[in-house]
Amino acid sequence: MEDTNKNKFEDKTEVQEMISRFLDEELRVKSWPAKKERKEAVLYYISTKFEEGVMYSEKEVNEIIMKWHTFGDFFLLRRGLIDGKFLVRARDGSRYWKET
Helix, strand or coil: CCCHHHHHCCCHHHHHHHHHHHECCCCCECCCCCCHHHHHHHHHHHHCCCCECCCECHHHHHHHHHHCECCCCHHHHHHHHHHCCCCEECCCCCCEEECC
């Protein structure tokens, strides 16, 4: 995945439609999609819960992810956010942020 993910999901309505079956009534992610494009859309959706330019500790990142999913694998989501370049992690793992 590359930086184009940020532009790929500009249409919020399209993202919502693409991932709606993976969300519960409170709009939390309840299951992990099988298809790559839907996985990326879910990661984009989770990334919208982070503010640009704010530095987060690992604990804060985990808390935000935990708040917005219910299927019990925040490690998978955190790794996906980093690998997909939705979030950036400091080399020592102490800080995370969403680039503008």
